[in-house]
Amino acid sequence: xxxxxxxxxxxxxxxxxxxxxxxxxxxxxxxxxxxxxxxxxxxxxxxxxxxxxxxxxxxxxxxxxxxxxxxxxxxxxxxxxxxxxxxxxxxxxxxxxxxxxxxxxxxxxxxxxxxxxxxxxxxxxxxxxxxxxxxxxxxxxxxxxxxxxxx
Amino acid sequence: xxxxxxxxxxxxxxxxxxxxxxxxxxxxxxxxxxxxxxxxxxxxxxxxxxxxxxxxxxxxxxxxxxxxxxxxxxxxxxxxxxxxxxxxxxxxxxxxxxxxxxxxxxxxxxxxxxxxxxxxxxxxxxxxxxxxxxxxxxxxxxxxxxxxxxxxxxxxxxxxxxxxxxxxxxxxxxxxxxxxxxxxxxxxxxxxxxxxxxxxxxxxxxxxxxxxxxxxxxxxxxxxxxxxxxxxxxxxxxxxxxxxxxxxxxxxxxxxxxxxxxxxxxxxxxxxxxxxxxxxxxxxxxxxxxxxxxxxxxxxxxxxxxxxxxxxxxxxxxxxxxxxxxxxxxxxxxxxxxxxxxxxxxxxxxxxxxxxxxxxxxxxxxxxxxxxxxxxxxxxxxxxxxxxxxxxxxxxxxxxxxxxxxxxxxxxxxxxxxxxxxxxxxxxxxxxxxxxxxxxxxxxxxxxxxxxxxxxxxxxxxxxxxxxxxxxxxxxxxxxxxxxxxxxxxxxxxxxxxxx
Numbered sequence: 001x002x003x004x005x006x007x008x009x010x011x012x013x014x015x016x017x018x019x020x021x022x023x024x025x026x027x028x029x030x031x032x033x034x035x036x037x038x039x040x041x042x043x044x045x046x047x048x049x050x051x052x053x054x055x056x057x058x059x060x061x062x063x064x065x066x067x068x069x070x071x072x073x074x075x076x077x078x079x080x081x082x083x084x085x086x087x088x089x090x091x092x093x094x095x096x097x098x099x100x101x102x103x104x105x106x107x108x109x110x111x112x113x114x115x116x117x118x119x120x121x122x123x124x125x126x127x128x129x130x131x132x133x134x135x136x137x138x139x140x141x142x143x144x145x146x147x148x149x150x151x
Numbered sequence: 152x153x154x155x156x157x158x159x160x161x162x163x164x165x166x167x168x169x170x171x172x173x174x175x176x177x178x179x180x181x182x183x184x185x186x187x188x189x190x191x192x193x194x195x196x197x198x199x200x201x202x203x204x205x206x207x208x209x210x211x212x213x214x215x216x217x218x219x220x221x222x223x224x225x226x227x228x229x230x231x232x233x234x235x236x237x238x239x240x241x242x243x244x245x246x247x248x249x250x251x252x253x254x255x256x257x258x259x260x261x262x263x264x265x266x267x268x269x270x271x272x273x274x275x276x277x278x279x280x281x282x283x284x285x286x287x288x289x290x291x292x293x294x295x296x297x298x299x300x301x302x303x304x305x306x307x308x309x310x311x312x313x314x315x316x317x318x319x320x321x322x323x324x325x326x327x328x329x330x331x332x333x334x335x336x337x338x339x340x341x342x343x344x345x346x347x348x349x350x351x352x353x354x355x356x357x358x359x360x361x362x363x364x365x366x367x368x369x370x371x372x373x374x375x376x377x378x379x380x381x382x383x384x385x386x387x388x389x390x391x392x393x394x395x396x397x398x399x400x401x402x403x404x405x406x407x408x409x410x411x412x413x414x415x416x417x418x419x420x421x422x423x424x425x426x427x428x429x430x431x432x433x434x435x436x437x438x439x440x441x442x443x444x445x446x447x448x449x450x451x452x453x454x455x456x457x458x459x460x461x462x463x464x465x466x467x468x469x470x471x472x473x474x475x476x477x478x479x480x481x482x483x484x485x486x487x488x489x490x491x492x493x494x495x496x497x498x499x500x501x502x503x504x505x506x507x508x509x510x511x512x513x514x515x516x517x518x519x520x521x522x523x524x525x526x527x528x529x530x531x532x533x534x535x536x537x538x539x540x541x542x543x544x545x546x547x548x549x550x551x552x553x554x555x556x557x558x559x560x561x562x563x564x565x566x567x568x569x570x571x572x573x574x575x576x577x578x579x580x581x582x583x584x585x586x587x588x589x590x591x592x593x594x595x596x597x598x599x600x601x602x603x604x605x606x607x608x609x610x611x612x613x614x615x616x617x618x619x620x621x622x623x624x625x626x627x628x629x630x631x632x633x634x635x636x637x638x639x640x641x642x643x644x645x646x647x648x649x650x651x
């Protein structure tokens with residue numbers, strides 16, 4: 001059973017763990033290690049980073065040996081639009097206000113779906129903007145302006 | 152009677168108008184999401200965490216608990232009526248429940264499912280009282296080293312028993328522990344892994360992590376495939392089960408309750424494995440196993456009892472020891488911490504109204520669920536006609552807005568998006584997210600306790616096996632790990648999951 005590296009589930013997972021562990025270890029070098037009696041702020045992070053690298057290596061080796069292929073496809077486009085919609089919301093809420101931020105989020109995230117029906121999305125955006133205002137501004141009394149212009 | 156006093160106190164708390172309202176809201180939401188496939192309790196609870204922040208701790212736990220056990224009821228409704236498990240824990244209910252519906256006995260199946268769930272829910276809640284009180288008073292004697300060992304056992308057990316690969320689960324635990332370290336170190340005041348961002352000085356927010364890794368990545372995963380939801384409704388028929396149905400279902404309900412209660416207390420196993428196991432046991436015990444899969448009422452009663460009992464007893468280690476066994480319990484524990492309650496055995500002594508109020512609300516909530524599910528079943532089935540393309544933008548909105556509202560910080564929103572990407576990549580690579588959340592929640596407490604233990608023993612590691620409690624817990628952890636390396640047992644676990 002030969003699997004291409006790009007589709008090798010465990011090999012990629014192992015690499016990610018190794019990378020995160022290495023980053024964690026390098027950063028933790030700046031914190032004092034201390035000793036077992038009085039652990040410094042660097043003790044736990046370094047031990048954990050090494051553990052993570054170890055488990056990552058184990059996963060990588062097993063991935064290269066067994067070659068289990070990933071299931072299904074990567075949903076890159078949905079991932080992109082969902083991420084984008086959340087970022088747009090974060091960028092818009094203080095600059096444009098709650099209502100435009102909600103509508104931007106709904107429009108961009110709806111684009112991640114398989115069908116994009118303009119009229120449906122428009123209705124959904126308005127309904128959700130009213131709903132969000134009702135729950136968060138009128139209900140929970142959070143001080144968000146509905147509309148703003150602070151670019 | 153001490154316990155009786157406490158139960159009266161609990162009912163006093165749970166019967167207040169506000170808490171009744173949150174209990175009702177919780178079980179209502181739970182039923183709703185239980186019916187909707189693709190929206191589970193994990194997604195909903197993480198989505199609603201930021202909103203519960205403004206509530207008193209009792210009210211928020213009552214509501215979140217209601218969502219969790221309410222989802223177990225709702226999941227069975229769609230399993231029986233349209234052969235779609237609303238939750239994975241009701242997947243086996245489809246086997247016989249749907250067959251009963253096709254034979255025109257949908258009403259009886261629904262009624263038996265609700266009644267066995269109710270019986271199991273009440274017994275599970277009684278178990279919380281019966282086991283919780285002695286467990287908590289025993290745990291009050293724990294030293295720092297015992298606590299460390301207990302948390303280690305919790306993490307090991309969750310990795311071993313979770314569905315999937317052990318090494319990747321352990322790696323996720325360690326990653327979770329590391330993420331838990333982000334922020335200012337309480338002992339030295341040093342800022343760790345903050346990249347100089349003041350927003351990270353208090354650590355990566357619990358809701359940011361939970362929402363990103365459960366809700367956002369779940370939505371993306373659901374969008375991989377085109378929506379294939381057939382919608383049809385059929386007449387349900389009389390809701391009253393016959394006397395012989397009740398008699399046949401009685402013992403399976405009790406057996407299912409026992410199995411579910413057992414798995415609920417164990418860390419890492421939840422309602423799903425309970426309902427599978429209960430079904431297998433009934434099939435083995437049956438005089439005529441061929442009836443299963445053709446509308447056997449035992450095949451509805453036992454798994455429904457099991458998943459509900461497990462949903463209740465999962466609260467035992469969380470409420471009494473402060474050790475969450477499942478991801479959902481980690482979320483509820485996180486809600487407690489956010490509300491300023493230090494979880495652990497002292498919760499019961501220090502804030503009895505919390506423990507007993509939540510326990511009492513479970514009796515009330517289970518009764519509400521029977522009333523909600525049986526007469527209103529038609530409405531729930533209609534909900535299935537809501538297309539996912541309307542639901543997921545609303546879910547994403549709650550994720551973003553909820554996280555923003557906690558600190559009014561746009562950084563939290565961006566972080567949540569980033570965690571969502573990570574969560575999706577991990578879910579594609581079959582790295583389980585639950586161990587990560589458990590590690591994140593337990594990480595700071597573990598570091599605190601190991602530091603304290605070694606400070607007291609002056610760096611002598613033998614403290615971990617000189618204390619009998621700690622030694623036993625560490626031996627169990629080691630045995631669990633070793634057992635997974637032995638191929639025979641691993642094969643058995645995989646077989647158990649494959650049969651499910």
